[in-house]
Amino acid sequence: MTERRYMRVRADMPPGHVRTPSYLRGKVGWVERTLGPFPNPEQLAYGRNATPLPLMRIRFSMAEVWGNATDAPDDTIDAEIYSHWLEPAEAPHAP
Amino acid sequence: MRKDTTFDGRRWHDMGGTAAGPVPTEQHDFALWEKRVDALMIIASGKGHFTVDGLRRVLEDMGEEAFETMTYYERWIASVNQNLIEAGVYTTAELAQRMSKVAARGPTYGEATCD
Amino acid sequence: MPHDHHDHMSPSGHPYRPDDDHPLTYWQQMEIAVRELLIEKGVTTAQEISAQIDAMDARNPAQGAAVVARAWTDPAFRADLLQDASAATREMGFDIGPMRLIALENTADEHNVVVCTLCSCYPRNLLGLPPDWYKSRAYRSRTVKEPRKVLAEFGVTLPDTTTVRVHDSTADMRYVVIPARPAGTEGWSADALAALVTRDSMIGTGLPKSPDTA
Incomplete structure (x- = not known):
């Protein structure tokens, strides 16, 4: 398996139209694949010209997202996150 | 009046992980007027008058009460209309007068629609 | 006062269309x-x-079922589908418009399920409009946190050895699940196999029908 590239989702809580679910904000996952570039929906929503951004499918473990509140910690959640919401991160726990 | 100081910025439509009951199993067939709303959205956005993110933005800004009290395509036509007015496709006055004209044609959808 | 015309016929002898005879x-x-x-x-x-x-x-789950059945019977198509599902479904002749599609393959080790927590994104240009439950608060809220409980409500119980992969359709991609081919269907034609593929099995909340019941 190739080495996982970990990313942390920014924990910002702005108002307005964003496509980053709040349950993933502040969480660390790894890049499942990179897509795009796609126009930034935060600009499209207001009828503005939109900046093309890379879109990353990030895979999170249930344990990372929900802690002890999950009954299957190794199950995963994938979500598409625009690159301006992501920052490089260390692995959240020993692989 | 007591002010709520617990709001953390999470918006009502951002539902992932919140507690909820069993998944409902009822299903309804789409009525003609609902299919027309769907078609108007696809056509008007496909021609560049607004985007699916504009549709979602207005749906989100309509708030949770609209989600609970209006049907899916009722919310959609409200949002499609808002986006078209913002895009300058027609004015609020044009919409207002046309809606009154439509209502004057008859008390049912079949009578009020011209086709 | 509105009243229900379900049991009534119009003067022409046809059932009333519900949107035509209710108050505007x-x-x-x-x-x-x-x-x-x-x-x-x-x-x-x-x-x-x-x-x-x-x-x-014209877009309905039968289109997706045809794609799944071909993936089960045509290894080259399966590879193309997993590589670029938009291109592969267009190549089969389906008009999916500008939709960007990813195919997720279920195996003995992995079960995929699709949700949209922020709204109700769905591969509508292949499968048609989503079922009402897909747009419900309950499905949107719970699937990312307790997918196994949600799946159990749909009658799908998975062994602990199967990893559940939830896919939240947050942006530009749409997803179709390629369910695992049922055992006991060796030698079946793609048409016969397609009849086993349900809508829910392509969302991940169902499994294909058993060949015994088809």
Whole structure:
């Protein structure tokens, strides 16, 4: 398996139209694949010209997202996150 | 009046992980007027008058009460209309007068629609 | 007072269409007005609206079932589908418009399930419009946190050795699940296999029908 590239989702809580679910904000996952570039929906929503951004499918473990509140910690959640919401991160726990 | 100081910025439509009951199993067939709303959205956005993110933005800004009290395509036509007015496709006055004209044609959808 | 016409026939002998004989609602009034204004302004035509409705009506789970059955019977197509599902479904002749599709393959070790927590994104240009439950608060809220409990409500119970992979459709991609081919279907034609593929099995909340019940 190739080495996982970990990313942390920014924990910002702005108002307005964003496509980053709040349950993933502040969480660390790894890049499942990179897509795009796609126009930034935060600009499209207001009828503005939109900046093309890379879109990353990030895979999170249930344990990372929900802690002890999950009954299957190794199950995963994938979500598409625009690159301006992501920052490089260390692995959240020993692989 | 007591002010709520617990709001953390999470918006009502951002539902992932919140507690909820069993998944409902009822299903309804789409009525003609609902299919027309769907078609108007696809056509008007496909021609560049607004985007699916504009549709979602207005749906989100309509708030949770609209989600609970209006049907899916009722919310959609409200949002499609808002986006078209913002895009300058027609004015609020044009919409207002046309809606009154439509209502004057008859008390049912079949009578009020011209086709 | 509105009353239910389900048991009544119109004078022409046909059932009343529910949207035609109920009192006009404010939002229906708006739909008619918006439609007429868009036609008058030259944005669209009545014919274009009808054609769009027909195109949407023609999209249904049988299209997805044909894609799944071909993936089960044609290894080269399966590889193409997993590589680029939009291109592969277009190559089969399906009009999926501008939709960007990813195919997720279920195996003995992995079970995929699709949700949209922020709204109700769905591969509508392949499977048609989503079921009502897909748009419900309960499905949108719970699937990312307790997918196994949600799946159990749909009658799908998975062994602990199967990893559940939830996919939240947050942005530009749409997802179709390629369920695992049922045992006991060796030698079946793609057409016969397609009849086993349900809508829910392509969302991940169901499994294909058993060959015994088909």
